Amino acid sequence: MQVTAMDIYRLLPQTNCEDCEEAACGEASCMAFATKLSEKEAQLELCTELSPEGLNKLESLLAPAVREITIGTGDKTITIGGDEVLYRYELTYYNPTSLVIDIADNLDDDEFTERVKTIEETEFERIGEMLTLDAVALRNASGNSDKFAEAASKLKKAKLPLVLCSFDPEAMKAALEKVGDERPLIYGVTEGNLEEMSALALEYSCPVTIFSPNDLEKMKQISRTLRERGIEDIVLDPGTYVEDGIGDSLDNFVMIRRLAVEEQDEDFRFPILGIPALTWLYEKDEIQGGIREATIAATLMNKYADMLIFHGTNIWELIPVLTLRQGIYTDPRKPQAVDAGLYEFGEVDKDSPVLMTTNFALTFYTVEGDIKGKTNAYLLVLDTEGRAVDVSLAGGQLNAEAVADLIKETGIEEKVDTRKLIIPGLAAPVSGEIEDESGWEVLVGPRDSSAVPGFIDELKEKA
Numbered sequence: 001m002q003v004t005a006m007d008i009y010r011l012l013p014q015t016n017c018e019d020c021e022e023a024a025c026g027e028a029s030c031m032a033f034a035t036k037l038s039e040k041e042a043q044l045e046l047c048t049e050l051s052p053e054g055l056n057k058l059e060s061l062l063a064p065a066v067r068e069i070t071i072g073t074g075d076k077t078i079t080i081g082g083d084e085v086l087y088r089y090e091l092t093y094y095n096p097t098s099l100v101i102d103i104a105d106n107l108d109d110d111e112f113t114e115r116v117k118t119i120e121e122t123e124f125e126r127i128g129e130m131l132t133l134d135a136v137a138l139r140n141a142s143g144n145s146d147k148f149a150e151a152a153s154k155l156k157k158a159k160l161p162l163v164l165c166s167f168d169p170e171a172m173k174a175a176l177e178k179v180g181d182e183r184p185l186i187y188g189v190t191e192g193n194l195e196e197m198s199a200l201a202l203e204y205s206c207p208v209t210i211f212s213p214n215d216l217e218k219m220k221q222i223s224r225t226l227r228e229r230g231i232e233d234i235v236l237d238p239g240t241y242v243e244d245g246i247g248d249s250l251d252n253f254v255m256i257r258r259l260a261v262e263e264q265d266e267d268f269r270f271p272i273l274g275i276p277a278l279t280w281l282y283e284k285d286e287i288q289g290g291i292r293e294a295t296i297a298a299t300l301m302n303k304y305a306d307m308l309i310f311h312g313t314n315i316w317e318l319i320p321v322l323t324l325r326q327g328i329y330t331d332p333r334k335p336q337a338v339d340a341g342l343y344e345f346g347e348v349d350k351d352s353p354v355l356m357t358t359n360f361a362l363t364f365y366t367v368e369g370d371i372k373g374k375t376n377a378y379l380l381v382l383d384t385e386g387r388a389v390d391v392s393l394a395g396g397q398l399n400a401e402a403v404a405d406l407i408k409e410t411g412i413e414e415k416v417d418t419r420k421l422i423i424p425g426l427a428a429p430v431s432g433e434i435e436d437e438s439g440w441e442v443l444v445g446p447r448d449s450s451a452v453p454g455f456i457d458e459l460k461e462k463a
């Protein structure tokens with residue numbers, strides 16, 4: 001159940017800090033602060049007027065339905081979990097799904113180094129954001145404790161946090177002796193190794209994963225036991241079934257998240273982990289395996305996976321997953337916008353053409369991708385509160401007066417001799433009004449920005 005601003009307000013002092021010169025929380029009223037807290041845009045500690053009892057009550061009220069777990073230390077840290085709702089439109093999702101790439105401890109030195117380098121260097125830019133991988137999962141493929149520990153030592157130099165994967169407590173202990181101070185995620189605890197693994201988690205203060213394939217009753221028992229022993233940082237793996245479709249996995253993921261959010265079941269209020277990498281147990285063909293692994297990852301990410309362990313590192317396999325993650329974890333309450341103003345592309349001069357678009361991030365970066373390196377031009381970016389051309393036209397943010405103001409405010413008239421403005425094809429209905437308001441001649445450009453360089457070439461030929 002989502003906590004409302006009113007639920008929070010009832011526990012705040014409700015004085016609005018009327019006797020203070022300035023409210024410590026920085027808000028005009030307790031209600032305004034409550035609203036910010038409900039949207040996770042403020043820290044509870046900012047209110048200095050709370051009694052210890054009030055603070056305790058609010059801390060427990062504000063604890064997310066899914067516990068936030070931190071893996072790693074310092075610069076090598078990721079946080080997973082923290083979600084409050086089942087459906088993103090109810091609020092937003094927090095902490096994007098961590099994409100973790102596996103590495104076997106029995107690779108030779110060169111292969112090992114090369115794979116770590118690939119994991120660290122994989123990146124892909126989209127809508128102005130650099131999309132990267134998040135962690136390395138070391139598998140005890142050798143079955144040998146010493147090899148596992150040796151490989152863990154090598155990963156000390158890696159730039160990403162670690163997941164240590166072994167069901168053998170002896171191997172886990174050997175690896176933790178090398179990298180336990182880096183707070184790796186221990187994978188995994190089962191009914192069979194519960195005693196030893198929970199002791200290691202406590203000794204090294206590391207988060208642990210419960211592996212309980214297709215058995216949520218057993219998962220609940222293990223979770224309860226771990227919590228009773230004082231282990232609170234838990235990740236849940238109900239099994240990733242890849243051989244005959246992933247229906248069972250999906251059912252378990254959804255059940256766990258419903259238990260956490262709707263029932264507030266303390267044993268299930270933890271992040272969920274899936275392992276699309278298991279695809280490769282059944283699929284040997286690189287193309288088919290890559291497609292299948294990416295599809296499974298996308299399916300599980302859509303249904304609450306907070307961490308996914310991957311094997312494939314082909315960029316064509318990772319791009320759809322990284323892109324999907326970016327979409328799912330974009331805050332639906334905030335339009336994605338770039339700064340309005342004047343942008344320059346290539347070597348511009350007094351004769352360069354002047355284009356216009358809106359500050360919706362997807363529009364801006366699409367236009368940027370279509371003109372950068374292909375033509376020299378100025379680009380005026382209008383503040384439409386992050387709305388696309390057709391939407392802002394309908395909503396009134398894209399209007400003649402705003403465009404005329406933009407021309408004046410950016411000083412473009414001092415930079416060019418031309419008085420011709422190329423507007424997006426979709427903005428054609430206001431072309432005449434922009435001309436009247438700005439005094440510039442308006443040319444209606446293409447509806448699709450990929451045609452802009454060709455459009456500019458044609459203008460030059462005609463000139």
Ligand code: SF4
Pocket residue numbers: 012013014015016017023024025026027028029030033046047048049050
């Ligand atoms: S600091 Fe606390 S009491 Fe003062 S206005 Fe903010 S929330 Fe209210």
